[in-house]
Amino acid sequence: xxxxxxxxxxxxxxxxxxxxxxxxxxxxxxxxxxxxxxxxxxxxxxxxxxxxxxxxxxxxxxxxxxxxxxxxxxxxxxxxxxxxxxxxxxxxxxxxxxxxxxxxxxxxxxxxxxxxxxxxxxxxxxxxxxxxxxxxxxxxxxxxxxxxxxxxxxxxxxxxxxxxxxxxxxxxxxxxxxxxxxxxxxxxxxxxxxxxxxxxxxxxxxxxxxxxxxxxxxxxxxxxxxxxxxxxxxxxxxxxxxxxxxxxxxxxxxxxxxxxxxxxxxxxxxxxxxxxxxxxxxxxxxxxxxxxxxxxxxxxxxxxxxxxxxxxxxxxxxxxxxxxxxxxxxxxxxxxxxxxxxxxxxxxxxxxxxxxxxxxxxxxxxxxxxxxxxxxxxxxxxxxxxxxxxxxxxxxxxxxxxxxxxxxxxxxxxxxxxxxxxxxxxxxxxxxxxxxxxxxxxxxxxxxxxxxxxxxxxxxxxxxxxxxxxxxxxxxxxxxxxxxxxxxxxxxxxxxxxxxxxxxxxxxxxxxxxxxxxxxxxxxxxxxxxxxxxxxxxxxxxxxxxxxxxxxxxxxxxxxxxxxxxxxxxxxxxxxxxxxxxxxxxx
Amino acid sequence: xxxxxxxxxxxxxxxxxxxxxxxxxxxxxxxxxxxxxxxxxxxxxxxxxxxxxxxxxxxxxxxxxxxxxxxxxxxxxxxxxxxxxxxxxxxxxxxxxxxxxxxxxxxxxxxxxxxxxxxxxxxxxxxxxxxxxxxxxxxxxxxxxxxxxxxxxxxxxxxxxxxxxxxxxxxxxxxxxxxxxxxxxxxxxxxxxxxxxxxxxxxxxxxxxxxxxxxxxxxxxxxxxxxxxxxxxxxxxxxxxxxxxxxxxxxxxxxxxxxxxxxxxxxxxxxxxxxxxxxxxxxxxxxxxxxxxxxxxxxxx
Numbered sequence: 001x002x003x004x005x006x007x008x009x010x011x012x013x014x015x016x017x018x019x020x021x022x023x024x025x026x027x028x029x030x031x032x033x034x035x036x037x038x039x040x041x042x043x044x045x046x047x048x049x050x051x052x053x054x055x056x057x058x059x060x061x062x063x064x065x066x067x068x069x070x071x072x073x074x075x076x077x078x079x080x081x082x083x084x085x086x087x088x089x090x091x092x093x094x095x096x097x098x099x100x101x102x103x104x105x106x107x108x109x110x111x112x113x114x115x116x117x118x119x120x121x122x123x124x125x126x127x128x129x130x131x132x133x134x135x136x137x138x139x140x141x142x143x144x145x146x147x148x149x150x151x152x153x154x155x156x157x158x159x160x161x162x163x164x165x166x167x168x169x170x171x172x173x174x175x176x177x178x179x180x181x182x183x184x185x186x187x188x189x190x191x192x193x194x195x196x197x198x199x200x201x202x203x204x205x206x207x208x209x210x211x212x213x214x215x216x217x218x219x220x221x222x223x224x225x226x227x228x229x230x231x232x233x234x235x236x237x238x239x240x241x242x243x244x245x246x247x248x249x250x251x252x253x254x255x256x257x258x259x260x261x262x263x264x265x266x267x268x269x270x271x272x273x274x275x276x277x278x279x280x281x282x283x284x285x286x287x288x289x290x291x292x293x294x295x296x297x298x299x300x301x302x303x304x305x306x307x308x309x310x311x312x313x314x315x316x317x318x319x320x321x322x323x324x325x326x327x328x329x330x331x332x333x334x335x336x337x338x339x340x341x342x343x344x345x346x347x348x349x350x351x352x353x354x355x356x357x358x359x360x361x362x363x364x365x366x367x368x369x370x371x372x373x374x375x376x377x378x379x380x381x382x383x384x385x386x387x388x389x390x391x392x393x394x395x396x397x398x399x400x401x402x403x404x405x406x407x408x409x410x411x412x413x414x415x416x417x418x419x420x421x422x423x424x425x426x427x428x429x430x431x432x433x434x435x436x437x438x439x440x441x442x443x444x445x446x447x448x449x450x451x452x453x454x455x456x457x458x459x460x461x462x463x464x465x466x467x468x469x470x471x472x473x474x475x476x477x478x479x480x481x482x483x484x485x486x487x488x489x490x491x492x493x494x495x496x497x498x499x500x501x502x503x504x505x506x507x508x509x510x511x512x513x514x515x516x517x518x519x520x521x522x523x524x525x526x527x528x529x530x531x532x533x534x535x536x537x538x539x540x541x542x543x544x545x546x547x548x549x550x551x552x553x554x555x556x557x558x559x560x561x562x563x564x565x566x567x568x569x570x571x572x573x574x575x576x577x578x579x580x581x582x583x584x585x586x587x
Numbered sequence: 588x589x590x591x592x593x594x595x596x597x598x599x600x601x602x603x604x605x606x607x608x609x610x611x612x613x614x615x616x617x618x619x620x621x622x623x624x625x626x627x628x629x630x631x632x633x634x635x636x637x638x639x640x641x642x643x644x645x646x647x648x649x650x651x652x653x654x655x656x657x658x659x660x661x662x663x664x665x666x667x668x669x670x671x672x673x674x675x676x677x678x679x680x681x682x683x684x685x686x687x688x689x690x691x692x693x694x695x696x697x698x699x700x701x702x703x704x705x706x707x708x709x710x711x712x713x714x715x716x717x718x719x720x721x722x723x724x725x726x727x728x729x730x731x732x733x734x735x736x737x738x739x740x741x742x743x744x745x746x747x748x749x750x751x752x753x754x755x756x757x758x759x760x761x762x763x764x765x766x767x768x769x770x771x772x773x774x775x776x777x778x779x780x781x782x783x784x785x786x787x788x789x790x791x792x793x794x795x796x797x798x799x800x801x802x803x804x805x806x807x808x809x810x811x812x813x814x815x816x817x818x819x820x821x822x823x824x825x826x827x828x829x830x831x832x833x834x835x836x837x838x839x840x841x842x843x844x845x846x847x848x849x850x851x852x853x854x855x856x857x858x859x860x861x862x863x864x865x866x867x868x869x870x871x872x873x874x875x876x877x878x879x880x881x882x883x884x885x886x887x888x
Contacts, residue, residue, distance in 0.1 A: 168636050310836075523857070539840055548659075
């Protein structure tokens with residue numbers, strides 16, 4: 001035992017060594033600087049050794065080309081799914097897959113239920129109360145078939161963008177397979193996080209554009225770039241249709257009153273134009289009648305419309321109206337053309353509806369909007385397809401609601417209807433993933449297997465319900481249509497006796513415009529959305545709004561390459577629906 | 588002897604005192620100096636993750652600084668932040684001071700229990716606080732419900748989509764959460780005041796108001812300054828509450844500097860440009876803090 005008092009501190013050599021504060025700071029700073037330089041040099045060396053920049057030759061050690069084939073695609077199987085499974089088996093047999101290999105999968109949280117239920121599980125449909133058999137767990141099935149496990153992480157779909165860009169920056173290689181929005185694909189390609197799958201497509205033939213697995217062409221555009229390179233697999237794809245209270249528009253008394261007030265007949269089979277939408281909003285807003293009696297016996301004031309006016313949906317509706325009015329993002333001189341009368345007209349018409357909207361329309365909340373519509377508190381809306389099924393279980397059943405084409409504008413006396421693909425997602429292979437780095441074929445083949453339409457059909461955990469718009473990109477595939485729409489109500493808005501709500505989609509395909517694949521689209525959407533929102537909430541006037549949209553868009557185009565952006569826009573224009581192509585003279 | 592020899596060797600070679608500070612220096616380098624130096628470097632480049640690797644990005648000099656300082660949205664973010672800081676910190680200080688004075692002046696049963704309850708909001712995670720206030724101010728929230736019951740008509744004001752009320756709601760949410768902090772500091776300051784001057788003033792016939800204004804308040808000045816600086820610095824970085832309540836809207840009327848920088852640096856991958864904004868804000872905060880804390884620094888003889 002040593003008593004601390006016995007230690008002669010004053011005589012210890014260490015404490016006798018005196019330095020000034022200045023010397024101490026100088027030495028510490030020098031040491032710090034040396035360490036700092038070492039850290040930066042180390043990080044730089046690491047990054048220099050692994051990164052790939054667009055358009056430049058790769059210095060990466062990551063394997064980015066398909067492993068040399070030992071078997072031809074035809075010999076691997078008849079369908080994309082068979083070829084995928086057999087190719088993995090062949091790679092395994094050839095010893096090319098490392099022991100303990102697993103696929104790390106980052107997926108949007110709302111889609112996870114489609115592929116991860118346990119076999120034999122049942123769930124209760126939240127809208128109909130019916131018991132539904134869920135599908136088998138696709139990830140387990142893949143592991144059973146190939147012996148390669150899949151670990152799934154879930155995230156909000158917009159945050160997937162941040163994660164992918166982080167992966168591009170850090171090259172951490174956390175995931176091999178990413179669910180992503182097509183809107184942002186160009187950024188992922190430019191950031192170097194998306195693996196070019198062109199060679200793999202040639203080698204394993206996912207049959208996206210040909211054969212019996214054809215994807216709706218307007219969707220397929222999203223998986224390719226204008227140079228023909230292939231980047232991803234069909235994920236979710238959805239668009240919006242117009243819905244209104246069919247029980248009200250078929251009421252003879254209301255029809256007569258409407259005609260008296262507006263001088264034309266109430267559109268029974270859905271409005272043709274946005275002007276009619278506004279007239280109907282005026283007419284039905286605040287309308288009181290027996291139809292307002294809610295299931296619990298209370299009454300509520302009917303609102304004329306429920307079109308979200310938040311930044312997200314405003315972008316969608318603006319694009320629809322902008323295109324329908326004949327708007328183009330660029331003119332032939334590559335100038336951005338947002339500061340014009342077309343944009344003003346679109347935004348002014350959108351704002352005109354605000355007065356007849358449910359107030360909470362400024363917040364996009366589907367859990368609020370669905371009951372609002374189904375409980376007859378709003379007359380009309382634009383929504384996902386599943387609102388039809390949701391409404392069918394409401395107070396008036398399926399007959400009380402009509403599903404119609406998105407309204408249009410008349411340009412040169414011709415009606416133009418457009419529906420934009422907004423929520424199209426895709427699965428990409430992450431270039432820096434651990435398994436991708438070792439054998440990129442495996443995450444690719446997982447994607448090919450998972451998105452084969454036959455496998456996709458099995459993934460539908462809850463056919464026809466809100467979470468099952470997964471795989472709508474296979475909307476021309478009869479197997480998918482049969483499964484997806486099996487539980488949908490008949491659609492009184494479309495010709496009777498046909499396939500119910502799916503029929504609205506068949507027609508809607510004719511008006512679909514492909515995803516706007518532009519670099520920096522995330523930023524552009526925020527720019528447009530916030531400016532529109534500021535206008536709708538009276539923060540600023542129309543001229544300021546349009547000017548800011550134009551200036552901000554010009555800034556993005558200049559920064560990210562106007563020529564390249566113009567080329568991408570040309571690619572988008574190729575997906576215009578026929579009426580729009582005719583309007584702009586596009587062959 | 589062997590021990591002495593080793594110490595001498597260390598001293599000769601490195602200077603043992605330098606070795607002692609080395610661990611802290613390493614940590615500082617990793618978490619502070621290198622990222623900060625990197626941020627300064629990046630702010631002088633044209634880098635974005637979607638345009639290539641950072642080390643290959645061209646140097647553009649002060650271009651980002653000029654660009655961001657002339658960006659209307661950045662300027663509005665600064666104004667919004669100042670409004671929130673000014674409104675929230677003033678409210679927090681006023682209410683915190685009044686509460687502290689009440690606790691200091693009156694003795695009542697359950698004082699400790701009440702003090703503990705007052706501190707609860709401070710312990711709530713800001714994201715939860717933001718969500719709670721978003722619910723309260725939504726069209727179908729508590730505020731409209733109360734107003735509907737009182738007025739007898741359906742009130743459905745969309746508080747979070749009207750510029751002035753959205754900003755006020757954010758200020759209220761922040762004040763609700765951080766008034767306890769002010770209360771705590773003020774109360775601690777009051778209890779630490781010397782009692783002699785106060786007693787002497789009372790004996791000499793000073794009113795309670797005069798005692799508070801002329802004796803307590805001047806003596807509380809250092810702690811008030813510290814409290815205001817700490818809260819202002821914290822409020823200046825406000826993110827969670829407005830992001831969850833309004834996401835910066837309507838338009839960009841509640842978009843704070845932190846939300847702005849998060850959006851452009853993380854969501855839109857404009858790292859270099861946003862870095863310039865962060866550096867500008869950092870310099871401004873340092874200058875303001877040095878100025879504000881000047882009265883606390885010892886005066887030269």
